[in-house]
């Protein structure tokens with residue numbers, strides 16, 4: 567048994583769980599996973615065993631628990647400073663990456679609610695609100711700026727926390743066939759080809775659960 571356990575939701579739907587999971591895998595960390603299915607009568611009781619916030623993901627690291635996807639990766643970046651896929655090394659890129667990740671962590675509500683992550687959904691476009699369209703344009707602009715200042719191929723050169731945090735939205739753009747410029751489209755494909763993401767994706771497709779997001 568590993569020292570760390572990452573408590574996650576369903577791989578198909580839990581965009582917040584995917585973020586730290588991907589960052590941890592990209593950094594070569596060894597951890598156990600505990601999946602608590604979302605939207606089940608038993609979810610509150612099961613998740614309460616790991617933390618009072620009542621949401622996944624949660625990291626159990628030795629004697630302590632860390633909840634919230636961003637707090638988890640910050641905790642791990644401090645604990646494993648020798649790993650190279652947390653924040654970018656260069657200060658300017660690092661500050662930009664932090665702002666980009668903060669923007670995702672606290673925003674893009676319309677994209678999230680209108681296009682829930684649903685890896686099993688048949689790909690196809692839906693009608694987006696003006697707010698969601700504005701957010702899509704903003705995400706494309708953020709990606710474009712990051713790729714321009716870093717030179718790519720990942721947002722800040724090497725794969726970093728920023729890529730892990732934008733991976734769920736990259737899946738939404740593919741699932742809901744969002745029309746994108748060439749650079750953003752290529753970035754969405756790059757995320758899908760990442761071997762760790764591909765492993766998560768393959769496992770998601772095997773899951774038995776069907777949630778309300780399937781209606782979209």
Ligand SMILES: N[C@@H](CCC(=O)N[C@@H](CS)C(=O)NCC(=O)O)C(=O)O
Pocket residue numbers: 575579580581582583604605620621622623633634635636
């Ligand atoms: N800001 C939190 C959000 C976590 C979150 O909303 N998780 C969802 C699953 S993706 C959840 O646990 N939902 C269950 C519920 O609200 O009952 C984070 O970054 O970890």
